[in-house]
Amino acid sequence: MIELLGKSLEELQSIFKTHNIQKFRAKQLIDYIYHRYVFDFQDMTQFPKELRQWLSDNCIISLPTLITESVSPDGKTRKILVEMIDQSRVEAVLMEQHYGYSVCVSSQVGCAMGCVFCASTQGGLYRDLTAAEIIGQVVIFGALTKEQIHSVVVMGAGEPLQNYDNVLQALQLLHDPVICNISYRKMTISTCGWVPNIYKLADEGLPITLALSLHATNNEVRRSIMPVGARYELTEVLDAVKYYYDTTQRRITFEYILIDSINASMEEAHALGEICKDFPNCHVNLIPVNGNEHIELYKPSITNMNTFKDIVASYGVSVTVRKEMGDAIQAACGQLKAAHGRKKENHE
Ligand code: SF4
DSSP states (O other): OEEOTTOOHHHHHHHHHHTTOOTHHHHHHHIIIIISOOOOGGGOTTSOHHHHHHHHHHEEOOOOEEEEEEEOTTSSEEEEEEEOTTSOEEEEEEEEETTEEEEEEOOEEEOSSOOTTOGGGTTOEEEEOOHHHHHHHHHHHHHHHOOOEEEEEEOSSSOGGGGHHHHHHHHHHHHOTTTTOOOGGGEEEEESOOHHHHHHHHHTTOOOEEEEEOOOSSHHHHHHHOTHHHHSOHHHHHHHHHHHHHHHOOOOEEEEEEOTTTTOSHHHHHHHHHHHTTSTTOEEEEEEOOOBTTBOOOOOOHHHHHHHHHHHHTTTOEEEEOOOTTGGGTOSTTOSOSTTSSOHHHHO
């Protein structure tokens, strides 16, 4: 069967040409899938009956299947659990922001990186998601809300820069004016510091925002909560991020999870401010850690978090404490579950 999801206009035209189908049908098909959210070939009534039958017999649109959906009490955050064709499951989140709808997608089933505060990594890495499976998470939210998706963050389960080609292909499709027409400037890739591919992404010349999961200001603490810190020293990571900034001129976002008694001291706030001096216009996103049944980590008191924030801000840095929009439905950072990450038969 020929997979049609995640194909560019040119690729679809080429498939259709091979099968003697008129070229303009490819554009119509894109319109059905990405703008009208019609996924059943028999409902594509602009197509002649014979074409609908040929598509049904030879092609698939393997949109992930929606398994569960939860909505936060304020209705602004929706988390979905979706299942891929091989029964792998991942979660994705839709957030209603003041500027529009933002979707957070997963890039892998599980994650190999082992960050101690993160629920996604608890079962390890199962597999990379394909470009179609990544874009499918955005399409599902479009279909559910019938709203234009304004921005995409690759910040769910997985280390996106370990699944580089598929993530980039998905973002290129989401950017394509014929498909989803989302500006690269409204896309963010979050990395725990996968150094070689930070350089590679910088050299693509795309104005994608880079978010670095920094989470510590020295190697010792970083290694203790992020195993990737043993592979890449903090200076190597920051050098790569500086190269990204210098090359793209895109504002860097530093994600910093606040964990009481681990990385949230006032000294660390000053150290974070010092690091930020090298990155003009950077933004620091402080994230109170989310404990769950697997993770016994605690957020600092509100007073301590505010003091931490004020110290970082005193270095002239833009800094916010992330609103815990999804906390009520466990859709906040580090809470997208790994429990659903493997094939159903392994876990149920
Ligand atoms: S925080 Fe990101 S990189 Fe770290 S384990 Fe979780 S998903 Fe992987």
